[in-house]
Amino acid sequence: MSQGEEIIGPDFALGIASGEVAEGAPMRGHVAGKAAIMVRKGGEVFVVGAFCTHYHGPLAEGLVVGETIRCPWHHACFSLRSGEAERAPAFDALARWRVEQIEGVIFARERIRTAAPKTAPARAPGSVVIVGAGAAGFAAAHALRAEGYDGAIEMVGADPAEPYDRPNLSKDYLAGSAQPDWLPLRDPAWYRDNRVSLRLGRRVLSLDLAQRRILLEGGESVGFDALLLAAGADPVRLPIPGADASHVHYLRSLADADRLIAAAAGAKRAAVIGASFIGLEVAASLRARGLEVHVIAPEAVPMARILGPDLGAHIRRLHESHGVVFHLEDTATEIGADALTLKSGGALAADVVAIGVGVRPNVALAEAAGLAVDKGVLVDEYLETSEPGVYAAGDIARWPDKITGERVRVEHWVVAERQGQTAARNMLGRRERFEAAPFFWSQHYDQAISYVGHAPAWDRAELSGDPAAGDCAVTFYAGGRKLAVATLGRDLESLQAEVAFERAIGAL
Incomplete structure (x- = not known):
């Protein structure tokens, strides 16, 4: 035990x-x-x-x-x-x-034995196709079967690996404390037993909405009665010389993580471009592997735009206490074979380089098919696109958010999973609004930050507690409206904030 x-x-x-x-x-x-x-x-x-x-x-x-x-x-x-x-x-x-x-x-x-399986509505679609085998795609397939859906489910993904726990890639897996067999979301037998057909390592070339078919590379087509677009996002590539060199890594997939792990095994000094959540998680993981780590970022305080200056400054001190060296208010202008050139005029030696400067949603398929697209695939409160029977979830979906009062697109794992679940139930006629408050967590050494809500822009941040003691909360406001709460060491307060947001959303 x-x-x-x-x-x-x-x-x-x-x-x-x-x-x-x-x-x-x-x-x-x-x-x-x-x-x-x-x-x-x-x-x-x-x-x-x-x-x-x-x-x-x-x-x-x-x-x-x-x-x-x-x-x-x-x-x-x-x-x-x-x-x-x-x-x-x-x-x-x-x-x-x-x-x-x-x-x-x-x-x-x-x-008590497991509850009896549910029965899907009689008007359930005859077949469902899911484009994307990540968080939203897997969650949708799982929810369909959990709701009693008995029709065909086809999941198509460009990634050759079966759906896996992507947040772990920059955290424990990259650090070396999580084994590869921890990553799959389900054993391969689950897909067979639940009749979920996986077409992995396959790209979708186009959507034919009139004929209700998708066209795969190689010429094969697959028909659908209901479709979920959950194509995710790709890392933003730096437009500087050397950004595509063999020792430069972008972390998005399991294969990316494995390549970075292999590179780290023979390296002594790493440079991480970008002080985002993923950038700093990568920095922490590479420090766990014993590499000297330098972080280059244009901001004065890491993640201050998201977490506020106090919590951002604490995260910097936390990383520095573990040996990370920051080069802030600076950028890389060129990546050489063994060093980076900085805008400030200096050079920084590095055996391996990791870049984490954001992602770009994969909306090309939806746009080419004529779906409404604006900084993401536009969906209604039920996650249905401008085409009836076609849904979108995860990184590509831009939905009407009642917390901010605007359309938002959120690139977080739990949001994608919950949207996949809601979209699946709506395919079955449940008419369930997506009203969950966005949530994500970020791990830095032995400290985890929880974030509930969504504050793309804020004009006031109220701090309670002491970040240095690992016990604090930051509440973000815009024009008097509470938008988000970030906590460190206050798990119960984070849950209470989530419930408060949900109740506020339900009352609107």
């Missing part, structure tokens, strides 16, 4: 006095050697598994909302009644036990 499954707290099978179980406050314990939590909600008591099925987050530290519990780490949401994972990034259900109350004592009894 792993340390995370350590058996602590009372044995729920032996009984817990009813008065000891507070309303909405998860109690940690165990049943038959399995870690569990007990939660009272109104007149009912539920006993479910103690750890999130995504990254094993401790649900006893999570937040109970209605008949659900949310993970403190990455905001997955589970039904207390069924154990079902209701929202990404978790997909597997929690274990659950039957509860019995006798004379003021609560007992956990036998394990």
